Amino acid sequence: EIVYQLSRHFSKKLIFKHKKILITAGPTQEPIDPVRFISNHSSGKMGFAIAEAFAMAGAEVTLVSGPVSIASPKGVKVEKVQSAQQMFEATSKYFSNSDIVVLSAAVADYTPLHVADKKIKKKEDVFTIEMTKTTDIAATLGKQKKNGQIIVGFALETDNEFENAKGKLERKNFDFVVLNSLQDSGAGFRYDTNKIKIIDRAGNIYDFDLKTKTEVAQDILNTIITFLA
């Protein structure tokens, strides 16, 4: 058993040695004015765990992260960003030179059309925030994908999860998609555990148990190994 674990460890080391991995993690913050913003509940824990797993397996890892309050994993180059636009720019910079791309960040789909340069005063009884679409990072990178590049996407769905996740897989040219469900207790945002399903382009669905995010990261890494063969 120990020998098996060791050999598995060393073979992974060999597989990811000299591989360049790009990982996105965390939420983005879309400014409304100098103090207010729109964001989401992503903690960044899942993406940071994936970055750490790849670094331990010998890869050169770049992690583009939104605002999170967790420490950077050892041996990982971390680039911090705030908005969806900044995450798009940072991710684009590293994409063409990356062998494997794991898009686990929860990037804002919409951002305020106008950003006030002063704090908005509380006067009107109601006010509306007009929102415009952000650049779809995954779709943009998916179109630029070269032979041999692997792109892994994430989907978080609260309804019609399989249809929505499969649609994402096709539209964004992912090799596989990791599906998080908010329906599973102990899974998703804020928790240290997660419960995922992996869906590939052949239509296979792999259903994993509730595990720590470190173990889930290992499952994702192992799935990527099968795509390298």
Next chain:
Amino acid sequence: EIVYQLSRHFSKKLIFKHKKILITAGPTQEPIDPVRFISNHSSGKMGFAIAEAFAMAGAEVTLVSGPVSIASPKGVKVEKVQSAQQMFEATSKYFSNSDIVVLSAAVADYTPLHVADKKIKKKEDVFTIEMTKTTDIAATLGKQKKNGQIIVGFALETDNEFENAKGKLERKNFDFVVLNSLQDSGAGFRYDTNKIKIIDRAGNIYDFDLKTKTEVAQDILNTIITFLA
């Protein structure tokens, strides 16, 4: 000098012994749907430092805090809330029984009128979030203020700071207001330092140097002592 510090420490202990202090801290999160929300850059550090200073001075401290990632101060009863409405309810519960109230939380002024129960899908090119006013916690408590109660408010202004802060002081029936400016470097959100001005109802303005938030908390506590006399 040591004797002076010690005596100051002990006299503070006596002054705040059996005093009930209510402190609010941190941002609020106003949900848009199960994953998205509107928030602000408050870290909660200033309010937590004030809670700690009062606890060390012998007071019974209740801290109502929005979502923050800092540890609870020793000897302080912490009640965590998410939205402005939840913060209003928790604060109302403790108010009538409190001797001193320090409202340092950055409570949302507006909250989405409709909260989607499922994650909003990215379909339309633009969409608008309709916002409605939240309950003004400070103004509501200010109206209920009894003889002998002290209420300290906070103001964060990006323009016309004195006029806005003085207006707040009157409208909300504060005994004094702590003015944070985003114009001072090293002050305000995210930093461990802060630079404040204190404005009282007599129109006095006390301008403090840039200090650690622990030292600023002490300045606020010392100012409150002068109101107890």
